[in-house]
Amino acid sequence: MNDQSPPVPSARIGEHMAALRRFALSLTRDPDRADDLVQDTMLRAVLHFDRFQPGTNLRAWLFTIERNIHYSNRHRALRETVVMRQLGLTTAVALPAHDGVLALEEFLDAFRQLSAPHRRVLVLVGALGFTHRETAETIRLSPEAVRARVSRARALLLDRLGLVKGETPMPRPEFHDLREPCVRPRC
Template sequence: MTDESPSRVAPRAAPRIGEHIVALRRFALSLTRDPDRADDLVQDTMLRAVLHFDRFQPGTNLRAWLFTIERNIHYSNRHRALRETAVMRQLSATGAVALPAHDGVLALEEVLDAFRQLSAPHRRVLLLVGALGYTHRETAETIRMSPEAVRARITRARGLLRKRLGLAGSETPMPHPDFHALAVRPERAPC
């Protein structure tokens, strides 16, 4: 082991490694074909490179060393996913794991079909408030109605949607109680 701890090596290594982020991201995109997974792969690569910078041999090609780390992480992740899939198939074949009784795609189609049956004004307020994240006041300004009228229309539209889906008054078609916390409020486009 060297006389320098990883915490002392990391600050010196970070600027040199940081110069290659763009190239690492391009390479990660070519491997994963998914921007989110590519970003995760670059982050994992940077972390591993900083933690193990003591293994880098000065005078050799830093970019090639980083690309090798990134490629190895990618292939390790793929092999792990394949093993996990094989284990899950084996468990489901033996009956140790039960597949869910519902089909999410069919449930979504059912919700969309019920939504399409609503009148245009009801669909509009549900889209503005539910999907785009507008407040009642912003929705009222957008469609030129009073906020009270918007609240009434939203309440009526939600009730009609629940009725068409066969849900009780307190039930929701959303699968998880934290669903709304996961939603990201997008930038608004003019209606």
């Protein structure tokens, strides 16, 4: 029996919790569901840490787990929605109609019109602060392909919002302070 034990996975995984939560929020758009998704990701990562290949990118591995859990949950929810429709059950939610919500809705509508690959790179690079190399490892593309996809996605988003480069969709200056400060060292 070997006296050297592998590093404690929870300590290494815990370093990425903030980024996992931001990614979960971008996927779910609901803080409660995002917290559940992070918890499920952490649990699955700890339970299956033996599948992690040392020397590879732990953060990319965790994001892949989180993304896969999210897609599984979405497919399950779609199946449940079909059943609810068959039973005649529906719900409706109305958002308050003030400037910030309207600007956010306009942005989200434009964002949703982007293809899934474009949305994915914008979330990873733009929202979560991944480098092009980290994004490339996460989605298994070359860094050059990621750069091109990010550039194209940003241009499409600006075009759909009717903005020019450097212009913001936020209607009032006080909304600019709502952005989360970057916690990554290279920001």
